Amino acid sequence: MISLTNYLVVSGILFCIGLYVVLVKRNAIQILIGIEMMLNAAILNLVAFGKYDKVNNGGQMFALFAIILAAATTAVALAIILNVYRRYKTIDPDKVDQLKD
Amino acid sequence: MNAANILFYIMSFIVLASALYVAASKHLVRSVFMFFVTLFALAGLYVLSLADFVAVTQIVVYVGGILVLILFAFMLSGRETLDVLQTENRSIWKINNLPAMLIVGLFFIILINVILQTNADHLGWITDSIKLKNNITNSGEMTANIGVNLMTRYLLPFEIVSILLMMALVGAAHLSRKEQQA
Numbered sequence: 001m002i003s004l005t006n007y008l009v010v011s012g013i014l015f016c017i018g019l020y021v022v023l024v025k026r027n028a029i030q031i032l033i034g035i036e037m038m039l040n041a042a043i044l045n046l047v048a049f050g051k052y053d054k055v056n057n058g059g060q061m062f063a064l065f066a067i068i069l070a071a072a073t074t075a076v077a078l079a080i081i082l083n084v085y086r087r088y089k090t091i092d093p094d095k096v097d098q099l100k101d
Numbered sequence: 102m103n104a105a106n107i108l109f110y111i112m113s114f115i116v117l118a119s120a121l122y123v124a125a126s127k128h129l130v131r132s133v134f135m136f137f138v139t140l141f142a143l144a145g146l147y148v149l150s151l152a153d154f155v156a157v158t159q160i161v162v163y164v165g166g167i168l169v170l171i172l173f174a175f176m177l178s179g180r181e182t183l184d185v186l187q188t189e190n191r192s193i194w195k196i197n198n199l200p201a202m203l204i205v206g207l208f209f210i211i212l213i214n215v216i217l218q219t220n221a222d223h224l225g226w227i228t229d230s231i232k233l234k235n236n237i238t239n240s241g242e243m244t245a246n247i248g249v250n251l252m253t254r255y256l257l258p259f260e261i262v263s264i265l266l267m268m269a270l271v272g273a274a275h276l277s278r279k280e281q282q283a
Contacts, residue, residue: 002109002149004221010113010146012212016205017120023201027129029175033136036167037120040143043159047152049221052230054237057250063147063155064247065262067162072269074167078174079276085177 007048015041028081028091032074039070109149115142133171140164151237154244 014037021034043063050059085091119138126132140163147156221227230236237243251259 002106004227005216006109006113007146007150008216008219008221009213010116012209012216013117014120016209016212017117017124019208020201020205021124023204024124024198029171030123030129030132032171033123033133036136036163037123037139040140040163043155044143044146047147047150047155049227050152050237051150052227052236054230054235054243054246056254057243057247060152060155060243060247061250061255061258063152064158065258067155067158068262068266071162071166072266074170075273076269076276078170079273081174082177082277 004048007044011041011044011048014038014044026092026094028084028093029078031093032077032081036070036074039066043067105149109146112142112145112149115139116146129175133168133175137164137168140168151239151243154247 018034018037018041021037022031025031025034043066046059046063046066048059050057050061050063053059081091084096088096090096116139119135119142122135123132123139126135140159144156144159147153147159
């Protein structure tokens, strides 16, 4: 029996690492990885609390939905990153500072 | 201190260590591959929390789908980004990273405070669920229950998510196609 506080602490640390990656990295793909880490921290919480809902399965179900949404987000974000690369020849978000013409 | 606890500590150590490596590494490819390790260990944590179907979905969708997509995007975006990223010499302890560290540290302190004050193991509905034997134990088949729930109670969110996933994938394919004329 693993206490819920352990899960919460692990996911809190993981969320903070993801936040750090989002804030510090100069590369859109690494920022995307940071966002995925934060999403995973949230999913870990959903799953940990979902253990106490056997009949309705709320936690695990919404963990599944969150995984699917993360997949959709990543696909669109990577398409956008590829377009940005094609136009600016860089994927550093600091250097992408122009609107269209 | 039983086996599950020891496994939990090992898994969470792997998760946090590989996530820290992703945050600290200057080598982009290595950090992407380290993220694989993070996701696998997270799947292990899901198994320890008795959510095996979510763990399998995590491995199939994240490791099989998202990371392959990330690697693709990364290889399609050319050599020069790689070279720029590898030659720039950035230590973690630079002054530029100080604001980010401050924000993350303060946020972490707030999170830990909230977690410790919540006392999650003695929340009302959790003690109720243990009393009513509504918690998942390691016997019995949960995957069948997930399937039934998905088609009855959670049918509307399921359909909405499927439509949204289709829209997102069509949109991604549209965004990333080559422009005919320019």
